[in-house]
Structures are given as C-alpha cells and as structure tokens.
Amino acid sequence: MCGIFGAASSSHVHKDLIEGLSKLEYRGYDSAGLTLISKSNKIKRLRCTGKVVALKKLLATNNLMGNCGIAHTRWATHGVPNLKNSHPHNYGGFSIVHNGIIENFEEIKTFLSKKSHKFSSDTDSEVIAHLLEYFSKKHSKLSDILLNTFKKLKGSFALGIVYEKDPDKIIVASNGSPLLIGMGKNANYISSDINALISKTKKYISLDDNEFGIITKDKIELFNVKGKRIKRSASVTKQNTNAISKNGYKHFMQKEIFEQKDIITRVIKDKLGTSKILPNIFGPKSDSMLKSIKHVHFVACGTSYNASLVAKYWIEEVSDIMCTAEIASEYRYRTINVPKDTLFVAISQSGETADTIYSLKKAKQSKYRSILSICNVAESTITRLSDYSYLMQAGPEVSVASTKAFTSQLIALLLLATTLSRASDSKLESKIINQIKSLPRILSKTFELEKKMQLIAKQFKNKNHTLFLGRGASYPIALEAALKLKEISYIHAEGYAAGELKHGPLALVDKNMPVVGLMPDNNLVTQVLSNLAEVKARQGLVYIFTNKKMKLKKNDKTNIISMPACGHYIAPLVYVIPMQLLSYYVAINKKTNIDQPRNLAKSVTVE
C-alpha cells in the first residue's frame, strides 16, 4: 500500500525521508518520490519508478537538502505506475503526498479544468494540489485554504502537504486512512505507519477522521473539520526497532514462518493459567460481555478471512452460538440482519485494511452488542474503533504473505471459542487448553518436515494449477494454502471443500494436476480418502498430509506426508505449517519476489 513519511527539523531531513521510506517498503509499492523545501523556500521534487534505492541515488546526484520535506511510496490505484503518476504532486507552490482514494476526483478535475488548470497525471491525488492552489487565490489564511480544500474531498485520504509560502510547516490531514505524528527532539515527523517512526521517536499522536494538523520542528497544532483547535494526548509505542530485520533468514517470510512456535509459546505464557484462560484477555470486562453473546459476525479479508472461517467451525462446535464469516468487501455493501446479542469481530493483521475498516464503521451504526477486533498493530485504526481489542503481539509482519499473523489469529480465535464454550460445556476449557499447550512440541516436530517440503516443492515448479482439499476446519486451511501458493509463486491454486470435488473441479484433474489433501485423523478421514480416490482414478498427483497410518498398494504413487498426531482443535494450526513451507519453497524455485510479490501490498488501505 502507499506509504507517507515527512519531517520538519532544525537540521537537514533528506536522509530521514529516505530512511522513513525504506521502513515503509514492506507495504508494497511501485514508485517513490519526495519534496524538500530548499533554502530559497522553493519546493524541490524528485520522483522515480521502482525502488527507494533509486530515489536515494537521484537525491545524491541532485544534492538536494532542506529542513522540511515529505516523501511517498506509491502503490498504483488510479493511473499506471509511471513517473508522472508518482507522488508528490505539485501545483502553485503546493506539494502533496496522498494515501487513499478521492472518489469525486473527476468532478473536481472537470471543475478546475474549466478554470484553465492543466493536469499532468492520471491520478486522483493530483486534484488535491490544484484545489489548494485554487483556494489559495481566494483566501490568505492557511487554515481557510485547508478547510475549504478538505471540505471538497470525498473519499479516503491521509495527506502530507508542504507549501512554499509556509516553508517550515508540514500540513497533515486524515479521513479513513491512518496518519501518525511522531514527536521528536528539535524535529517532528509524519508517517502512515508506526514502523517508520520508531527509529526517530516512540512518542506519537494519531490523527482521527476529519482532522488536520500544522506541524513545525517544535510545534504541533491539530484542528477539527470546523477549524477548531483540538487537544490530543500523545501515546508511546511498545514496538521495538529490530522487529524489522530478517535476523539472518533469507526472507522475512521464512523468518516469520519460523517465529510461529515462539509466538504461540508466548501466548501460552501470557494468556493461559493451569487449565483456564486468564480473565478478560479480550479487554476489560470482556468475559462478562461474552457471556451475553448469542451470535457472532466475523468480518475480514484474505488470510484473516480464512482464519475467521476456522473460528466459525470451532465456535459452532463448542457452543450453541451461530456464526457468520463474511468477506469485508462484500459485508460493507450488503444488507445485514443483526440478531439481538450479536458480537461483531473484525480480524486484521494491519488494522488498516480499508474494507474491514468500512465494515467496522458500518457495524458501529448497527445494533451489535459489542465490537471486538483481533489485530497485530496496537495503534491501528481498527483497534482504535473497537469496543474491545485483542492484540496478537506477533511482532511486525513484514512479508506480504501472512503466516505468523494467521496462526496468531487462530490462537486468539480458539481462545475466543473456548471462552464462548463455557456456557454450554464447562469441561471443554481445560481440554482445549491442554491441546494448545501441546502446540510448541508438535510444531517443533512439524518443522522437521522442512526438508521434505523443499523436495516436494521441486515437483510444483512447472505446474500451472494446484488444488488443495480439506473438510471441516481443514477446508479453510485448504483455502489458506491456495492463497499462499498463489500470492508468492504465481501458480494458480484453489482451495476446495473436498466433498465439492465431484461437483465440478474434478474436471480439472489430469496427470499434471497436483492435488493436496489435508487429512487430520478425525471423523472425516473416510470421506476425504474417497474424494482423493476420485483424483487418483484420473491420474491426478495426490499429496496427502495426515497423521493416520496408511498402507498404500504396490503401484500407488500417492505421496503421503506423515504429520505428527495432534488434538482435534489445534489441527488447523499444525496443518497450515507445511502449506506455508511448501509455498515458500515453490516460490524460491520460481525466483519470485517472495516478500513483495508483484501487484500486492501488505496492507490494502484502499478499496
């Protein structure tokens, strides 16, 4: 997703801008740029397609310096990723960087073109610079120019603006897209992401929707949409700086796959007693709120949505609570019936996914009993908008492909299911806790499959399609496995409920089609085996992940990957590990950009 960074300081900031952008690269982008206010109070801009390192070289050759500036990494929404569409956009002494989508940009563009404005890009963002110039001709006070401009904008925006007539100031504005102000020593900073601030300062202020600010090196003024000054206390982030490093691994994804066991060990230490979950782990008084819940609506995107599907199986199995799991981009436009005592749960690693944010805002206008979020970023928009929040504390997940966040979400959701089970089966809690406590040992054994997955991955290198099959709570794991393989190896993959195979996908199966069956030894083994037999009868390449002891006939070419025995409830967390490893090693063989796959962004902050 786009990234914004800016600095106003008593010293030169050009290096800070590059360093800030480098901390935002993990979000995914295709061009970068910056503007500095020169000694002669002129806006000096540099932009390039490609990586931040190219912008750094451009900066060095142009020898640009200044004490106030803004910078941006762009993930293209409106307008292809080329130079003219990259940010910052300049007009009439203003230079702006934008994250979000201006929904009424064509209308503004038409209005200003009639006033002989010439546009140089195909972006929505550029209209903001032109509007600022338009209102600067009608108002002399900066706040009037800003208020009139922001009032015209419809849609989501996080903005960083510099203006030649106020050369030591950075103007910020936010609506539906996050923007933080970092409070430094003889300097203040702006960023769309806490990760870019923590090497400068841990003290920050978050802008809320429809707020704007004027920042200098030693002053921060905040205003609401009516231009009234507002007070906002500073927060201090607990995040540490070395979280954004590979610690010797080849890729962030590899590091984050192997961090999962330690993260789960930490959850066990922090959240579990001997045979009970510690009180109120979902926020103050959350236990009593959860006692009143009769229905749960999960809303999420991508991997987080797959986690919510697993939770639906768990909760409906251990309680009499009805659950729905909805894709946020569908939920936000659907008519939703909210029965009495329904809990809304937003699941999001970044806490900044636009569709999930809009769904949560819609939920806040509905009759939900409460809103709970399960997030990995404490200072995120979704956390701030929720009544209750559970922080996964998985550490920053840098690789676009989500791995440790997924299993951290699953653990949180299993603890939620267990808490909700108390009303219907008081004995279940200790049983599930014991299974969770066995996870570190079982995951250690599961990671021993790494070498085997490297070998199997070689067989996928030239494949164009793959099917992943599962039943019950393994079905969402099949979906997650397919998403992983798709997004980092670019091989088309689908996850399917195994029972659905004969309702269509079986037509795809031939001797070139790998079919991966996830088959924990449970009550559905017979059914999964018969589905896989349908594949074998059509010479499909079958890979079965199971802890069931299986004897194959002599010429049966089925690949059996023996999994460690594990408890019924924790099987999804165990079976996803070889799927993550498989997709990682297939991507290694295909030499793709594993941590920043093409076209993808880490946090999709636009719809």
Ligand code: AGP
């Ligand atoms: C998963 O590997 C992807 N990176 C993507 O599907 C992601 O899970 C989705 O965009 C949701 O992100 P969030 O959890 O930050 O809301």
